[in-house]
Amino acid sequence: MSAARDWPLYEIFIRARGGLDHKHVGSVHAADAAMAVEHARDVYTRRQEGVSIWVARSSDIVASDPAESDALFEPARDKIYRHPTFYDIPKEVETL
Amino acid sequence: MYTQGLLEQGGKGVAAAAVEDSERLRRFEARIEAEEKIEPKDWMPDAYRQTLIRQISQHAHSEIVGMLPEGNWITRAPTLLRKSILIAKVQDEGGHGAYLYSAAETLGISRAEMIDQLLAGKAKYSSIFNYPTLTWADIGAIGWLVDGAAIMNQIPLCRCSYGPYARAMIRVCREESFHQRQGYDIMLKLARGTAGQRRMAQDALNRWWWPSLMMFGPSDGASQHTALSVRWKIKRFTNDELRQKFVDFTVPQAKFLGITVPDAALHWDESAARHHFGEIDWAEFHEVLRGNGPCNRERLAARRQAHDAGRWVREAAAAHAAKHAARAAAA
Amino acid sequence: MSAAGPDGVAISDRVRHLLRLADTSLVLAQRLGEWVGHAPAIEEDLGLANTALDLLGQSRLLLSYAGELEGKGRGEDALAFLREEADFLNVTLAEQPNGDFGDTIVRQFLIDAYQLELYERLVASKDARLAEIAAKAVKETRYHLRFSSAWLVRLGDGTAESHARVQASLERLWPYSRELFDADELDRQIASAGIGPDLATLHDAWSSRVDAVLAEATLRRPADTPYLWYGKQGRHSEHLGYLLTELQYLQRTHLGASW
Numbered sequence: 001m002s003a004a005r006d007w008p009l010y011e012i013f014i015r016a017r018g019g020l021d022h023k024h025v026g027s028v029h030a031a032d033a034a035m036a037v038e039h040a041r042d043v044y045t046r047r048q049e050g051v052s053i054w055v056a057r058s059s060d061i062v063a064s065d066p067a068e069s070d071a072l073f074e075p076a077r078d079k080i081y082r083h084p085t086f087y088d089i090p091k092e093v094e095t096l
Numbered sequence: 097m098y099t100q101g102l103l104e105q106g107g108k109g110v111a112a113a114a115v116e117d118s119e120r121l122r123r124f125e126a127r128i129e130a131e132e133k134i135e136p137k138d139w140m141p142d143a144y145r146q147t148l149i150r151q152i153s154q155h156a157h158s159e160i161v162g163m164l165p166e167g168n169w170i171t172r173a174p175t176l177l178r179k180s181i182l183i184a185k186v187q188d189e190g191g192h193g194a195y196l197y198s199a200a201e202t203l204g205i206s207r208a209e210m211i212d213q214l215l216a217g218k219a220k221y222s223s224i225f226n227y228p229t230l231t232w233a234d235i236g237a238i239g240w241l242v243d244g245a246a247i248m249n250q251i252p253l254c255r256c257s258y259g260p261y262a263r264a265m266i267r268v269c270r271e272e273s274f275h276q277r278q279g280y281d282i283m284l285k286l287a288r289g290t291a292g293q294r295r296m297a298q299d300a301l302n303r304w305w306w307p308s309l310m311m312f313g314p315s316d317g318a319s320q321h322t323a324l325s326v327r328w329k330i331k332r333f334t335n336d337e338l339r340q341k342f343v344d345f346t347v348p349q350a351k352f353l354g355i356t357v358p359d360a361a362l363h364w365d366e367s368a369a370r371h372h373f374g375e376i377d378w379a380e381f382h383e384v385l386r387g388n389g390p391c392n393r394e395r396l397a398a399r400r401q402a403h404d405a406g407r408w409v410r411e412a413a414a415a416h417a418a419k420h421a422a423r424a425a426a427a
Numbered sequence: 428m429s430a431a432g433p434d435g436v437a438i439s440d441r442v443r444h445l446l447r448l449a450d451t452s453l454v455l456a457q458r459l460g461e462w463v464g465h466a467p468a469i470e471e472d473l474g475l476a477n478t479a480l481d482l483l484g485q486s487r488l489l490l491s492y493a494g495e496l497e498g499k500g501r502g503e504d505a506l507a508f509l510r511e512e513a514d515f516l517n518v519t520l521a522e523q524p525n526g527d528f529g530d531t532i533v534r535q536f537l538i539d540a541y542q543l544e545l546y547e548r549l550v551a552s553k554d555a556r557l558a559e560i561a562a563k564a565v566k567e568t569r570y571h572l573r574f575s576s577a578w579l580v581r582l583g584d585g586t587a588e589s590h591a592r593v594q595a596s597l598e599r600l601w602p603y604s605r606e607l608f609d610a611d612e613l614d615r616q617i618a619s620a621g622i623g624p625d626l627a628t629l630h631d632a633w634s635s636r637v638d639a640v641l642a643e644a645t646l647r648r649p650a651d652t653p654y655l656w657y658g659k660q661g662r663h664s665e666h667l668g669y670l671l672t673e674l675q676y677l678q679r680t681h682l683g684a685s686w
Contacts, residue, residue, distance in 0.1 A: 006208040007414060007468075009201065026198040026264070028470060029207060031413035031581070032420065038574060042473035043194045046187065047271070063137065093352050096273075096280055163464040163472070170460040174677040174686040175504045176453075176490075180483050183460060187476040190469050197469075232677055232686075282686075290684050398465065406467025408592065409528045412585025419584065 010036040011061055014044055015052035022054050030055075128329050133259040136202040144328055148258055149203050150219075151330065153210045156196035157221035159189045160214075161395050165229040166238060174232060181278050182235065188275065192268050199260040215400050223381065224311050226389035233286055233293075233300035239279015241301075241308040241346065247272050248342050249312070252332035280349065287353040294355075301350065302358045309373075310381045312339040318378075343371045434553060434620040442497045443516060444617050445557070446506070447659050448545075449489035450517035453507060454667070455538060456482035457674055458525055467528055474574055478535070481567040488560045508678035512667050519658035520603035522667045529582055529593040533600050536575040536640070541607050543568045544632045548624035557622065576640045583644025594646055601649040606656040608633070 007029040013022035025044045030036035036055040045051050120139050127134065134140055163186050170186065173179035197207045213219035224242050229235060250272065253265040286297040313319060313335040325331035350357050361374030383389065431437050459479035466472040490503035520538060525531045546568055549561035582593040608630035610618070617623040641648050656664070677686070 006206055007410065025267075026195055026260075027201065028194065028198070029468070030470070031410075032417040034577065035413065035417075038474065038577070039470040042470060042477055043191050046184075046191065046477075090284075090352070093280070093349055096277060096349065160464075160469065167464040170463055171457060171673045172676050174508075174681075174684075176483060176487050176507055178686055179460065180480055180487075183463065183476050183480055183483070186463050187473055187480075190463075190472045190476070194469050194473075285686055289686075290681060292681055293684055402465040402467070405465075406471075406528065408586070408588050409467040409471075409582070412589030413581045415589075416581040416585045 007031045007035075009058040010040075010055045011058050012036070012040040012044055013054040013056070014040070017051075022052065027058060028055075033057075125328075128257050128327075131255075131329075132257075133262065134257050135259045143324065144258075144330075145203050147325065147328075147330060148261065149200055149205050151325075152196055152200040152203070152261055152264075153205070153213070154220050154222075156193045156200060156210065157214045157219055158225065159193035159196060161221045161225045161399065163189050163193075164395055164398055165225055165227070165391070166235060168229045169232060169235050172232070173235075178282070185239070185275050185278060188271050192264075192271070195264040195267055196261075199258075199264045202260045211403065215396065215403060217387070217396060220385065222311060223384045223389065224307050225395060226384050226392045227304070227307050228391050230303070231296050231300060233283070233296040234304065236279050236282030236286060236297065237300040237304040239275055239277075240283055240349070241279075241304050242311065243272060243275040243279060244346060245308050245311045245342050247276060248338050248345075252338075255329070255332060257329035283353055283355075287355060297353065298355045301355050305358050306376060306380075307384075309339055309343070309376055310384075312336075312342065314378070314381070315376075340370055343373050347371050434622065436616055436620045436622065438496060438498075440613055440616060441554070441622065442493050443613060444623060445489050445493035445496065446514075447516040447518075449486045449493060449506075450515050451521045451538070451542075452482040452489065453486035454515070454517040454521040454670065455535075456480075456486060457670055458521070458523075458531075458534075461525055462531065471528075475531075478571050478574065481564075481571065485560070485564050485567070488563075492556055492560070504678070508675045512663055512671060513661040515663065515667060515671070516659050516661060517667075518603070518606050519656035519664050520600065520606065522658065522664060522670055523600060523603065524666055526596065526599075527592065528578075529589070529596040530600065532575055532578045532582060533593060533596040535571070536579050537600065537604050537607075537637070539568060539572040539575050540633050540636045540640075541604075541629070543572050544629050544636070545624065548629070552623065553621040579640055579646070580644045583641070583646040590645065593644075597641075597646055598649050602652045602654060603656055605651060605654075606659060609655055611660065 008031075009027050010030055010033070011027050012025050014025050015022045025040075028036055028039040028043055030039050033055055037053050040053045040055060041051075045053070117139075121141055124134075124138075124140060124144075134144075166182065166189075167186050170179060170182050173182050197210060200210060201207060210219065214221070224245075229238070247269065250265050250269050254262055254269055256262045256265065283297055286293040316322065316334045316336045319335055322331060322334060326334075347357060347362065359374045361372065363372055364370075365372040384392070387393075456479045459475050459482070462475045463472055463479075466475055486507075487503050490506045494501040494503065494506055518538075520534060523530075523534055543565070546561040546565045550558055550565060552558040552561065579593065582589040584590070608626045610626040614623070614626055618625045638648060656662075658664070658667070678684075
């Protein structure tokens with residue numbers, strides 16, 4: 001059972017919107033860099049638009065003591081059913 | 097919840113770690129105490145690492161296997177909007193699985209190894225996904241109850257001591273409340289619909305209520321692995337605490353729908369200010385964990401089939417990438 | 428009997444034209460929905476689901492518009508869930524079964540390349556609403572084509588096994604591509620009214636695109652076969668009946684219910 005059977009691991013960095021830095025959001029497995037960008041789009045940006053995605057082979061990253069932070073996401077306007085506020089849950093029903 | 101069936105060393109783990117390096121352990125535990133996050137390159141006791149690998153990978157497996165009972169109704173969703181919502185939800189679950197495998201990999205295990213464990217039947221996933229989705233109302237019940245229970249478990253995990261897991265949980269929680277709301281929305285429509293639809297809703301609640309309560313795991317008295325997980329801030333609340341909270345939140349929601357929770361013993365306990373509920377059938381729970389639930393074999397068979405049928409595809413992608421790297425190098 | 432619009436095309440014909448577009452996207456989305464949870468990797472589950480969602484979105488916009496134009500009170504769901512096989516006007520290629528991942532990618536690629544050329548031209552349609560729908564669909568289809576082309580190349584120029592499999596998929600599905608470009612009376616009317624493109628031009632553009640990707644994928648373009656399919660006229664393969672049975676089951680069982 002060897003890790004060589006996985007596609008290589010890529011670390012993913014996303015710029016949520018203009019003016020922000022790219023932030024590390026996690027990793028994906030992909031056969032090549034182009035696939036990694038597509039996978040990152042599908043895994044990490046289902047709720048946002050206007051992103052920039054950087055991918056780097058995990059093995060290429062040289063680390064000291066990385067400080068990682070979360071990326072912020074903006075809603076994708078035409079997929080409103082993803083968002084909690086889309087549903088008209090009656091006010092009497094609490095805690096949903 | 098993702099540690100149902102997890103075997104842990106308990107006290108033995110602490111003793112073994114102390115032998116490893118008592119000063120490092122002391123500093124590690126002080127960091128935990130101070131609510132600092134542990135990151136991938138930090139020193140950690142082996143028991144901490146192994147517990148997290150098992151818990152995170154089982155959580156990931158749960159998301160992936162969880163795509164199957166709901167995916168079952170994508171082609172039969174009753175409107176185009178419901179079909180879209182269900183695809184988006186199941187897509188989110190796949191995404192959650194991906195975040196979690198990612199988080200687990202930071203601890204030194206590969207995705208291939210984790211998948212192998214799942215397909216060999218060596219790893220567990222949440223018991224709830226071994227139940228069948230027999231009607232459209234089941235999709236509502238899963239969103240409302242199963243995702244509701246998952247949210248209850250996942251919110252505290254956002255404060256888990258291990259950075260990558262906590263961050264994955266924050267991302268998951270942001271997406272999860274859509275899941276529960278769409279489930280309750282389905283139930284609302286059914287409860288206010290035709291006689292046939294109301295019957296469907298009640299039937300789904302009858303079948304999904306008790307398995308949802310079982311999701312929280314054995315009762316605290318019967319649970320051996322809690323102590324270390326609580327001490328190292330992997331587990332922030334006990335099984336019974338979360339289960340009680342779930343019951344207290346959910347019973348009024350069922351009342352609003354006008355359907356009955358299938359528990360004759362259920363009643364509001366005024367003095368304790370909480371709902372008293374009946375005894376869970378722990379025999380059923382253990383059988384399901386052992387592999388003898390309604391759909392255990394089918395779920396695993398489906399995952400094995402997808403993995404095997406996809407092997408030539410994954411290999412082709414790797415071969416293509418290698419050819420191109422070689423051509424680029426030669427150019 | 429149907430009133431003609433200002434462009435001389437009967438309303439019922441404009442509705443039929445919209446249904447051809449809508450049903451192709453709907454049926455293809457339905458097929459992709461079957462893959463969820465069974466793809467070769469989680470990330471491909473997400474990619475196929477993404478395409479399915481986009482196609483569903485397109486079909487909903489087109490069906491709603493068709494229903495409004497028709498003026499008989501049928502909305503997107505009435506059209507999707509209560510029509511019979513002979514009234515579905517998707518191209519036959521869209522309803523072909525998923526088969527293996529290679530079959531699915533070939534089917535997707537052939538339709539993505541067709542839809543991209545089609546939507547790019549529909550952006551200039553004299554029907555403003557259709558042009559607006561097409562403008563949104565163009566962006567989505569570019570991404571779909573990127574996904575399916577990239578996979579076709581990986582499979583075609585991957586291993587010996589993947590090459591053989593996907594060449595076989597191509598041979599099997601190629602005969603269905605002819606229907607996309609065979610202009611019938613409706614296509615000709617729609618083209619002369621400036622609502623839709625001339626299919627011959629569409630075919631040439633599609634053909635160049637396809638050739639370029641097949642070359643990169645080291646795949647052989649199959650010969651055209653004489654048999655013509657007529658899904659867009661409501662005469663389908665045996666597959667559509669089963670597909671609609673699943674799609675329509677709940678609405679037909681609980682007539683008139685809200686969901």
